[in-house]
Amino acid sequence: MRTLGGYALLDRRDVKSKSGADGIQLRFGHDEDGEPYLYWVTLFVTESRIFVLEAGGPKEEVQREEARIEWSIANFEHVR
Numbered sequence: 001m002r003t004l005g006g007y008a009l010l011d012r013r014d015v016k017s018k019s020g021a022d023g024i025q026l027r028f029g030h031d032e033d034g035e036p037y038l039y040w041v042t043l044f045v046t047e048s049r050i051f052v053l054e055a056g057g058p059k060e061e062v063q064r065e066e067a068r069i070e071w072s073i074a075n076f077e078h079v080r
Helices: 057-063 066-074
Strands: 010-014 023-034 035-045 050-058
Touching: 010 066, 035 066, 050 057, 050 066, 057 066
Parallel strands: none
Antiparallel strands: 010 023, 023 035, 035 050
């Protein structure tokens, strides 16, 4: 994403799903036509599956909805 899409890695966080899976969250930033955008990708890897949760959009909107996005990720339940 960084080399081909021009996204800058802003943050890396360890996360845990409601189902107990450990995960990693990468937060990226990108400017498009002079407007800042944010993109979050959260990965949960289990023995049999990889779950990818994505959120993104204009920076102002993502920041406004940040608590809801974080709640959704923390409450993610996967099939074991």
